[in-house]
Amino acid sequence: MASLFRTARQHLPSPVADFLRRRRHEVVRLTTGVDLQETAARTAAVREEVLAALEQRTLDLLARQDAILAGYDRRVAALVNRVLDLEARLAGQDDDAPLSIAPHVARSASLRSQVQAAMEPDPQERKLLEERVDEHAGWLALREPVVALGTDGLDPFVELARRGEGGAGAVTVVGLVETLELDDVDRLFRAVHRALRPGGVVVVEALYPATADSAARFWRHPLRVRPWDAAALEWLAGHAGLEVVEVRAHGGPDADYTLVARRP
């Protein structure tokens, strides 16, 4: 059809050629029944659909390519890390097991700290502990820095870990061991050992009630889980690599004591 019009324009007088050019679509429709404008519109629409479909297909292929590459990327990276872990282990550089936390539902920390904040310490017990802490000065002299651990809300393990290896000259532990079960007492002594520099000391004030009155005062504290016998604490300190220097009984009706140990 296009060539027919080009031929017509070449051979017909200009006004006729102009008329044909302007009315091309109408002439074609009249002569053939084909609506060129509608055909052009449909062609354009189909072209848009094809382009959109092609673009979407390209994006899908790219996404698949990325997913495949990402899969290889992760597998290769995991393999490399396994090899590097093995090399570290063979070279004796692999001290720490990876951290894992098992799902465990216990008392919430917020409840723990709220209860602790709400309960006033027993005044008699507090006075007793303060007097005993005053006597620690002899052990702590010239052993800066001193890390004081208690139940005042600061996590003792984080406090010790912040000091790094050998970063503390002395550690005092007052009113704390009674709030810890066996695993955590063991962990505490090992953390103390790590934090102390060689020759540094740890001074532990421990309560061991032996009368009805002192037992009632002891168990009023909401976070206490058990009193610790001196022999058990001495053993645990030794197990953590600390050398027990002295276990001093405080006398009186109860079996409270101070345990002093040093990092050799």
Next chain:
Amino acid sequence: MSPGRPAAVSPGGRGRLRVAAFTPGPPKRSGGAVYAGALLPALAEHVSLTAVSPDPIDWDGPAVRPDDLDPADFDVLLHFLADNEDHLFAYRSAVGLGGVVVCHDLMLPHLLQTFAPEEEAADLAAHLGEEQAQTVLARRRRGVASHQEVYLLPVVNRALRAARGAVVHSRYAKFVVEAELPGLRVDHVPTHAGAVPDDLPADRRELRADLGLPAGAFLVGMFGYLGGHKRVRQSLEAVAAAVPVARRAGVDVRPVLVGAEVGGEVTAALRDLGLDAVAVVRGAVDDRAFFEHMAAVDVLVALRYPTLGESSATIVQAMRLGVPVVTTDHAQFGEERAAIRVAPDAQEVDRVADALVVLATCAHCRSRAAERAARRGAAATLDATVAGYVTALEAAVAGSPS
């Protein structure tokens, strides 16, 4: 001068090693600039150090502009590279002058594609050959390339190829560089936590009160430039999943976001997940406030996938503050054994949510995680980092292999 290690000596016994360090620094706020701000004064105790930067650097030692530098005045040039506009001059100087290259990031796609496409083309050609490089570039020009490709097609840049030595911050990065460039000496110098102030309040309750953060809530922190491959949406989906579970145990979980938002991802995710009413969004803050907020949160979530071979100073800084970290078990982030690591797979969000619930509801678990983190952070000292740099510089001057 730090005790224990004598100053590095210039060849021929001419006194201390003369080092020119091409790096941005404070007052710029990018990770590389903050890193340099802590490193340069410490390194200057062991070597004769001159900082090189087109912009003024806030430090007490000598500084010159790159155009005013005469390389012959120095024993070794040290170029700090990162995928950030501030490091473009360092990249160009590394390519042109050689020396020791510090790879804060192993790949530099955003820097080069945006600010120096001709450099990127040259890197591709050096890595793939001219023909393949042109094919890759043509595909990108036609829009037939995904954004992920820049992460998944690692390209060793010309700065590394021209280097006498390289410093990387993870054993994974060391492996990658050594695999691509077998003859190059690569030193693994871990990231330091030297930028963390020593005088932050130890009592978290007091800190939260000062910062206006909810006192009794379990705060999940996300820090730094928030967007892109930091998986902001996935992190917030995990928080959203953890909130109702923790609430049943009486714990109020809230996200705290500190840092500049990239691409509007934070706002969109908070709105879509219904967290906008409970989230604390602080935006970009100064360095002191950044670390105060970090010390005040209960856990840091720092997911990354894919990666450019970078290490995260934010992770080490949080650990120094005794804050447990949840990160991605992939590549160099998988090396952080003191962190809770989660694989970037289909269960990622569920696993991160589980970890958050456990930390929020189990004091024993949280204490253990914090203790491990604090121990790891305590080991990330500036002294250890400086010692690593001095070793790398001395080896580069001596020309010795690793």
